[in-house]
Amino acid sequence: MQNESQESTTKAKDAVNPASPDSKVTVGRNGVAIAAHAPKEHKDYRTYEVYQRERVGQSTPKLRPGDLRSPAFMIDPYPFFETLREDYPCYRDWSSNGFWVSQYNDVTSIFADDANFETRSKLWFYNFPDYGRNLGHELPVLIARAKGFDQHTVPCMEEIIGGVSSGTNLGMDFAARLPLMILVRTLALPEDDFQFFAERYWRMQRGFLWDPVAQKAGRQAMDELSAYFDPLVEQRRADPGEDFISAIACLDVDGGPATGRDVTATLLEDDHETLHGALANMWALLLSHADQLEVVKSDQRMMKFAYLETLRHSAPVLFAQRFAQHEVERFGRLLPEGALVLCAAGAANRDPRVYADPDQFIVGRKDLCQREPRGQYRADGLAAGVAFGLGKPSIYPAIPEDRPPSRYALTRDTATTASTLLLEAFPKISLQTGAEVQLRCLRWGEMHTCWQLPVAV
Amino acid sequence: MPSFSLDALADAAESETQLSKKEFPLMPVGQAVDMGFTDDGVPLIDPRIFDSPEFFRNPYPYYRILRDHYPVFHDKLHNTYWVTRYEDITACYFDDEGFNTIPKGSSSGVLGNTQLELSGVEHRRRRNLYGQHLVGKSLENRIPAIERLAKEMIADWENLGEDVVQDKDGVRTVNIAAAFANEFPIRVVSEILGIPKDAQGQFFYWYNSMMAGLGGSATHQMGLEARQDLEDYISDIVEQRRVTPTYLYDNDGNPISKDIISKLCETKIDNDYLSTEEITSNIALVIGGGGETTRGAILNLWYLLLQHPDQFEAVMEDEANWDLAFHEMLRHSSSIGGQPRHNTHDVEMHGVKVPAGSLMEMVDFSANHDDRIFKDPETFNIFRDDLYAGKILRSGYNKDGKCSHMAFGVGPHLCPGAWISHQETVVGSKILAAHMKNPRINLDKMPKDIDGTSLAPIGLISVRDLWLDYDL
Numbered sequence: 001m002q003n004e005s006q007e008s009t010t011k012a013k014d015a016v017n018p019a020s021p022d023s024k025v026t027v028g029r030n031g032v033a034i035a036a037h038a039p040k041e042h043k044d045y046r047t048y049e050v051y052q053r054e055r056v057g058q059s060t061p062k063l064r065p066g067d068l069r070s071p072a073f074m075i076d077p078y079p080f081f082e083t084l085r086e087d088y089p090c091y092r093d094w095s096s097n098g099f100w101v102s103q104y105n106d107v108t109s110i111f112a113d114d115a116n117f118e119t120r121s122k123l124w125f126y127n128f129p130d131y132g133r134n135l136g137h138e139l140p141v142l143i144a145r146a147k148g149f150d151q152h153t154v155p156c157m158e159e160i161i162g163g164v165s166s167g168t169n170l171g172m173d174f175a176a177r178l179p180l181m182i183l184v185r186t187l188a189l190p191e192d193d194f195q196f197f198a199e200r201y202w203r204m205q206r207g208f209l210w211d212p213v214a215q216k217a218g219r220q221a222m223d224e225l226s227a228y229f230d231p232l233v234e235q236r237r238a239d240p241g242e243d244f245i246s247a248i249a250c251l252d253v254d255g256g257p258a259t260g261r262d263v264t265a266t267l268l269e270d271d272h273e274t275l276h277g278a279l280a281n282m283w284a285l286l287l288s289h290a291d292q293l294e295v296v297k298s299d300q301r302m303m304k305f306a307y308l309e310t311l312r313h314s315a316p317v318l319f320a321q322r323f324a325q326h327e328v329e330r331f332g333r334l335l336p337e338g339a340l341v342l343c344a345a346g347a348a349n350r351d352p353r354v355y356a357d358p359d360q361f362i363v364g365r366k367d368l369c370q371r372e373p374r375g376q377y378r379a380d381g382l383a384a385g386v387a388f389g390l391g392k393p394s395i396y397p398a399i400p401e402d403r404p405p406s407r408y409a410l411t412r413d414t415a416t417t418a419s420t421l422l423l424e425a426f427p428k429i430s431l432q433t434g435a436e437v438q439l440r441c442l443r444w445g446e447m448h449t450c451w452q453l454p455v456a457v
Numbered sequence: 458m459p460s461f462s463l464d465a466l467a468d469a470a471e472s473e474t475q476l477s478k479k480e481f482p483l484m485p486v487g488q489a490v491d492m493g494f495t496d497d498g499v500p501l502i503d504p505r506i507f508d509s510p511e512f513f514r515n516p517y518p519y520y521r522i523l524r525d526h527y528p529v530f531h532d533k534l535h536n537t538y539w540v541t542r543y544e545d546i547t548a549c550y551f552d553d554e555g556f557n558t559i560p561k562g563s564s565s566g567v568l569g570n571t572q573l574e575l576s577g578v579e580h581r582r583r584r585n586l587y588g589q590h591l592v593g594k595s596l597e598n599r600i601p602a603i604e605r606l607a608k609e610m611i612a613d614w615e616n617l618g619e620d621v622v623q624d625k626d627g628v629r630t631v632n633i634a635a636a637f638a639n640e641f642p643i644r645v646v647s648e649i650l651g652i653p654k655d656a657q658g659q660f661f662y663w664y665n666s667m668m669a670g671l672g673g674s675a676t677h678q679m680g681l682e683a684r685q686d687l688e689d690y691i692s693d694i695v696e697q698r699r700v701t702p703t704y705l706y707d708n709d710g711n712p713i714s715k716d717i718i719s720k721l722c723e724t725k726i727d728n729d730y731l732s733t734e735e736i737t738s739n740i741a742l743v744i745g746g747g748g749e750t751t752r753g754a755i756l757n758l759w760y761l762l763l764q765h766p767d768q769f770e771a772v773m774e775d776e777a778n779w780d781l782a783f784h785e786m787l788r789h790s791s792s793i794g795g796q797p798r799h800n801t802h803d804v805e806m807h808g809v810k811v812p813a814g815s816l817m818e819m820v821d822f823s824a825n826h827d828d829r830i831f832k833d834p835e836t837f838n839i840f841r842d843d844l845y846a847g848k849i850l851r852s853g854y855n856k857d858g859k860c861s862h863m864a865f866g867v868g869p870h871l872c873p874g875a876w877i878s879h880q881e882t883v884v885g886s887k888i889l890a891a892h893m894k895n896p897r898i899n900l901d902k903m904p905k906d907i908d909g910t911s912l913a914p915i916g917l918i919s920v921r922d923l924w925l926d927y928d929l
Binding site for chain 1: 504532
């Protein structure tokens, strides 16, 4: 009996996947098999009936074509996001040839769904997918990275605090600088190379989008970084330290030992925006909401909540791009294979179905998840701010024994520690008189953050 | 603390923001804006150019850059792959299963389900349902009707207002867009469809609204409403014609053939009659496809010919040259920019890997100006020896060493209205030419190029208004 039933299970699997050994079947955690790709044999054309369902002419008079790429959107996207979320939850944007998804549950459902929605790497956007290998998920690399952040946050922050005076621009001199300083030390680069590295790292991270001039500069920066890393990788393979490059150099991975290009590719795919953007946006919000700054001063533990609320209220990564792996019927529409889905984290984070008074910046709000989210970006039944840069909710325990803390935890702790040190050093910190706080994207698709934040101490 | 300055980068970022607000400057026709170069001297393409007024009036230098350096250009701002070379587009058009037409296009909401968006067998089965009424013998049968409509319209010029026709000192100044070209194709379409005369004005309004509503534009709602009204109207007619078919008549009042709606009513597919919805969608497509394109063809043809008096002279001397002029005009400045395709499988073209399901925009405009096929492509020359100008064939892209233009596409999705559009344009133009003595462009009333003196280029949009003078 048992044998028979096993056989029939096997047969059923074959039936799902007729004669296509290439098509991958992944088994989800709840045991449901999901074909990674629809069988290709039946894709020649679609039936007339399929179109009948799609013949829904949606009119979207509340948004003009081009609104979502306008200068106004790059400064304050939230009115546009509200229109999307409340009126057109799955909006067909002809000018970007994509679908905007904007409600919290929809965005997080895509975010957690690798079987249906593909994330394309920054190297793919560079049209150079084989440039190098992203080794950022290898355990020794994760450990080196975590160790670097753990060791260097406080010393870097002390240096930064030493340079802060009245008139200092926290946007550039603190928020932009700190992640790069920590990174340089995590890579164990000579301090003299800081400027060389920082400029190229920045250009590389800004070059993968649509702008060809930036892309050219980015490609050049990548090549220069790779050439710079090549001898370092050799050197550290021979005489390894505890740093990030040594960890990559000593990896035993398919395709041979790591090269400078692999280090560059790994750094490229790493998230640089969340820490920078969260620090800048958090201080912009705290300094412009005196009552909330008082809340943070009253109790040191509130700094973490301020950080979490910042990621919700003013997410630096406004939206992320996903591509449908195959035809999916979701959100009341038929998303064709290959369709671009623009997941608006900025809209989801202000979804009134999930958060009360979503436009208010409330440190310690009761309806925000205060712990690392699980599943569909929730824990304890509470929603968390969607921050795409931090990756999907971790599948590992909150305090892992054999793994370093997750990226979520690492970024949160670094931001919290740094901000606490800053506030301790300058308890009377305030916005410089007459300064105006403005968040904006420098280029469409880039992070939405505060670039000018001059303070008085 | 190490020396560190992000100021330079911040300044650069500031100027980038300014640039994104800035319109691209208007360039002399044929010259591209400087968008930067690679180290090897290859020009860069900033995808924002595709949204700019500059591109709409002066697209060809940019297409040349794409063809020469980026034959498959991945435009990440518009999430599109632009395919620009003649040979590549031809190959993709013939492979209608590898490069499918499933409905991701903007027309579906307004026009309904049409064969624009079918592929493979489904497309082949439906393609000829109405296409057969627009070619060959059945087309010849309709030519007298086309001639009669043209003559009627011209005869009516006497009665038009000052805003369209002005007579002074033995010279008549007429806007042949408003007086003729805008409405003529729609009258022809509604005539051969068998729309009653009293409804043709309403029909013209529906057509305009539907065209305005394409592309997710601000007037989309208007387009949808027009489409719904049209659908209601056609549904009634279809129900009537199912019982009582109506006919087209020749000039002597003898019936020639049934009108298209009556024919569609008795058409069967899969052993079943077409549904009213299917008939209506295809009629919406006939209206959409048959109006704007032919309107543009007539206006562009006259605009170009009158700017080349020697060629106009040649056409006047030998009527057979109208065909050459028609095809050369469509090569030089057609009204349909290209067709969207989606690759069914992962493909690699010219080293660019395109994941399955990507939008690959086949730029017919660019194919028509591909100097791998057409020498000196920016020159309008009806006697060019590398353009095939014979009978329009589905497979006729390369006959006798000559290539056809791409304005009608090629392969399975070749424009089913190609033949009737040809007849409308040529027949209409012959009648116009016979009526107008010594026609010339009224320079005062026409929009000028950036130099303020020469006539504006046609660019991507066909001529909107065309003011001509002729001797009475």
